Amino acid sequence: MTSMTASIANFTFNDILLNAAGVYCQTDEELDQILKADGAGSLVTKSATPIERAGNPGVRYADMPLGSINSMGLPNLGLDYYLDYTIKHQSEKPLFLSIAGLSKADNLNMLKEIQASDFNGLVELNLSCPNVPGKPQTGYDFETTAQILEEAFAFFDKPLGVKLPPYFDIAHFDMIAKILNQFPLAFVNTINSIGNAMMVDPETDTAMIAPKGGFGGIGGAIAKPTALANVRALRQRLNPEIKIIGTGGVKTGRDVYDLILCGADLVSVGTTLHQEGPQVFGRLKQELADEMSKKNYTDVTDFRGQLQTLA
Numbered sequence: 001m002t003s004m005t006a007s008i009a010n011f012t013f014n015d016i017l018l019n020a021a022g023v024y025c026q027t028d029e030e031l032d033q034i035l036k037a038d039g040a041g042s043l044v045t046k047s048a049t050p051i052e053r054a055g056n057p058g059v060r061y062a063d064m065p066l067g068s069i070n071s072m073g074l075p076n077l078g079l080d081y082y083l084d085y086t087i088k089h090q091s092e093k094p095l096f097l098s099i100a101g102l103s104k105a106d107n108l109n110m111l112k113e114i115q116a117s118d119f120n121g122l123v124e125l126n127l128s129c130p131n132v133p134g135k136p137q138t139g140y141d142f143e144t145t146a147q148i149l150e151e152a153f154a155f156f157d158k159p160l161g162v163k164l165p166p167y168f169d170i171a172h173f174d175m176i177a178k179i180l181n182q183f184p185l186a187f188v189n190t191i192n193s194i195g196n197a198m199m200v201d202p203e204t205d206t207a208m209i210a211p212k213g214g215f216g217g218i219g220g221a222i223a224k225p226t227a228l229a230n231v232r233a234l235r236q237r238l239n240p241e242i243k244i245i246g247t248g249g250v251k252t253g254r255d256v257y258d259l260i261l262c263g264a265d266l267v268s269v270g271t272t273l274h275q276e277g278p279q280v281f282g283r284l285k286q287e288l289a290d291e292m293s294k295k296n297y298t299d300v301t302d303f304r305g306q307l308q309t310l311a
């Protein structure tokens with residue numbers, strides 16, 4: 001028997017896979033499919049804003065040879081919708097509620113509503129969201145990130161984690177980890193899409209997506225090395241109590257294995273779930289089990305965080 005479980009805060013996950021926020025999680029119908037998918041140990045809801053948003057118009061997601069590019073513009077049905085869904089189903093599995101305010105006040109107000117509600121799962125605060133005009137997204141604005149967490153933890157006492165954008169500089173790994181370690185975070189989820197990339201359609205010589213003049217976040221296979229580096233760098237720097245959800249570039253069971261080797265507790269799947277649908281979890285679980293048996297491992301704890309480096 002292969003054991004693939006994980007724990008975050010006081011929750012035990014009977015499988016380590018889940019959807020990445022934004023994929024198969026906007027409506028009840030989609031969420032229900034993840035909830036009952038073979039191999040999925042949890043789900044996360046679409047990042048919510050205080051009220052419903054239609055998102056960006058036009059072609060806003062495209063597959064590309066090594067993954068996907070998107071600029072969705074946070075289409076979602078509003079916090080109350082996802083709060084109702086998760087409260088209704090929270091006795092079945094531990095669930096994640098993702099929020100993405102368009103301002104600090106939005107985020108704090110949503111956390112206040114969640115605090116006052118019957119929700120008893122985990123909240124994922126998506127820091128890849130717009131900030132003050134002229135400043136980078138919140139996750140790249142270290143001062144604002146610290147300020148939001150300071151103000152949030154002054155009243156919020158349910159399990160809270162953050163979804164981080166990818167970092168590309170060793171000094172930035174040090175800086176973000178130093179801030180996160182000051183707070184009683186249950187987890188970090190890394191990485192969000194690699195932001196503001198561009199892809200050209202060779203048939204038409206146009207950008208592949210319509211919003212923002214074609215600029216969009218990329219995910220899928222192309223994101224895997226960046227995801228591995230971010231999981232590894234944060235696992236090396238964060239307090240051990242802060243668990244890690246590894247996201248980015250999962251296409252096969254070996255990709256899941258590699259994220260665990262770098263330190264991931266849970267692993268989430270975005271682009272490949274978008275492309276294959278919820279049956280992807282059963283396939284990935286089987287491929288991970290095969291990979292583990294090749295190495296004579298019976299439990300994910302046998303190799304979690306055990307990446308070796310070359311001398």
Ligand SMILES: Cc1cc2nc3c(=O)[nH]c(=O)nc-3n(C[C@H](O)[C@H](O)[C@H](O)COP(=O)(O)O)c2cc1C
Pocket residue numbers: 020021022023046047061068070072074098126163191192193218219220221223247248249250268269270271272274
């Ligand atoms: C269509 C789409 C919508 C997304 N929406 C969100 C979102 O609402 N909140 C969020 O935190 N991440 C969002 N993401 C990012 C994914 O959760 C994930 O971090 C990223 O795609 C990398 O994973 P992947 O390589 O498996 O795609 C979205 C990604 C895609 C493809």
